[in-house]
Amino acid sequence: MTNTIRTRMLSKSYKSTETVSNVDITVKRGEIYGFLGPNGAGKSTVMKMLLGLVRPTGGEIELFGEKLMPGSNEHLKRIGHLIETPVFYERLTAAQNLDLHAEYMGYHNKEAIGEALRMVQLIGVDNKPVKEFSLGMKQRLAIARAICTRPELLLLDEPINGLDPEGIQLMRSLFRRLRDEWGISILISSHLLSEIEQIADTIGVIDRGHLIREVSLDELRASRTDYVEIATPNAALAAFVLTEKLGIERFKQTGERVLRVYDMNVSQETLSKTLILNDVPIESINRRHHSLEEYFFDMIKGGDNHDAPRQAGA
Numbered sequence: 001m002t003n004t005i006r007t008r009m010l011s012k013s014y015k016s017t018e019t020v021s022n023v024d025i026t027v028k029r030g031e032i033y034g035f036l037g038p039n040g041a042g043k044s045t046v047m048k049m050l051l052g053l054v055r056p057t058g059g060e061i062e063l064f065g066e067k068l069m070p071g072s073n074e075h076l077k078r079i080g081h082l083i084e085t086p087v088f089y090e091r092l093t094a095a096q097n098l099d100l101h102a103e104y105m106g107y108h109n110k111e112a113i114g115e116a117l118r119m120v121q122l123i124g125v126d127n128k129p130v131k132e133f134s135l136g137m138k139q140r141l142a143i144a145r146a147i148c149t150r151p152e153l154l155l156l157d158e159p160i161n162g163l164d165p166e167g168i169q170l171m172r173s174l175f176r177r178l179r180d181e182w183g184i185s186i187l188i189s190s191h192l193l194s195e196i197e198q199i200a201d202t203i204g205v206i207d208r209g210h211l212i213r214e215v216s217l218d219e220l221r222a223s224r225t226d227y228v229e230i231a232t233p234n235a236a237l238a239a240f241v242l243t244e245k246l247g248i249e250r251f252k253q254t255g256e257r258v259l260r261v262y263d264m265n266v267s268q269e270t271l272s273k274t275l276i277l278n279d280v281p282i283e284s285i286n287r288r289h290h291s292l293e294e295y296f297f298d299m300i301k302g303g304d305n306h307d308a309p310r311q312a313g314a
């Protein structure tokens with residue numbers, strides 16, 4: 001499959017601070033790529049570099065299979081975007097705003113404008129001045145503006161901000177439709193896993209300017225593990241018993257008094273019995289599921305050493 005975006009060692013420094021460090025992301029054609037990271041992680045900066053709004057201090061960007069050269073801007077016509085708070089001509093109507101934008105982008109198509117307004121469900125209010133629009137309506141109009149030139153790539157920076165639950169639902173199904181019916185590639189950023197998890201095909205996790213992991217959601221779901229969590233005041237003795245008496249290697253200590261055992265071949269009953277017989281005081285022992293939320297939290301906490309579960313002693 002062709003890649004729509006490919007960055008290699010992409011970096012950006014402001015004065016002496018590197019805010020994006022050697023980021024390699026690959027967005028395949030026709031996929032939704034969720035760019036996930038806490039506030040200030042560098043998501044907007046990467047998107048701005050893709051649009052040529054910020055100049056990289058290092059690395060390379062390839063868009064639609066071609067390396068971006070300084071001053072090249074032909075590719076911009078193939079991209080729709082929503083970065084930061086959208087600005088409109090407030091006294092003009094929604095439709096007039098889109099007309100102007102399409103004209104400016106060199107792709108004016110009345111039908112495409114109508115379709116975009118229909119897709120975001122603004123038909124009926126499209127002849128109202130934008131100053132009468134709510135925040136959520138403006139956000140939807142911004143998406144319509146991004147798609148009214150029928151782009152091949154959409155860059156959406158936290159597009160769900162300011163939307164009510166109904167608006168969020170509408171956006172999710174719209175993004176899926178754009179991918180499935182138009183074959184658009186979408187790079188969508190968020191600081192919330194719950195937002196990304198429901199629509200992304202691939203997730204790239206960024207923290208403090210570093211890409212920590214890029215993984216397909218299918219792969220991620222398959223790798224999620226069940227585990228048994230043991231709470232004990234003597235974690236060192238418990239670890240010893242797990243290794244020496246039960247031959248378990250796949251476990252890790254996640255807190256001063258907490259161990260997680262990922263080796264599900266040993267039953268919970270055998271675990272409890274063996275620990276008790278070897279004088280390990282047990283406060284609780286429970287089977288748990290490693291949620292995606294936990295998985296990402298661990299990943300961010302652990303920096304790029306994220307191969308969960310880690311082997312004992314590693």
Ligand SMILES: Nc1ncnc2c1ncn2[C@@H]1O[C@H](COP(=O)(O)OP(=O)(O)OP(=O)(O)O)[C@@H](O)[C@H]1O
Pocket residue numbers: 014019037038039040041042043044045046191
């Ligand atoms: N023009 C600038 N000058 C100096 N530092 C900047 C500039 N723009 C961004 N930064 C810094 O770069 C870092 C990354 O910012 P960025 O906006 O890319 O993060 P983000 O992941 O998009 O977060 P958010 O969701 O809060 O926007 C932040 O620490 C920010 O303060």
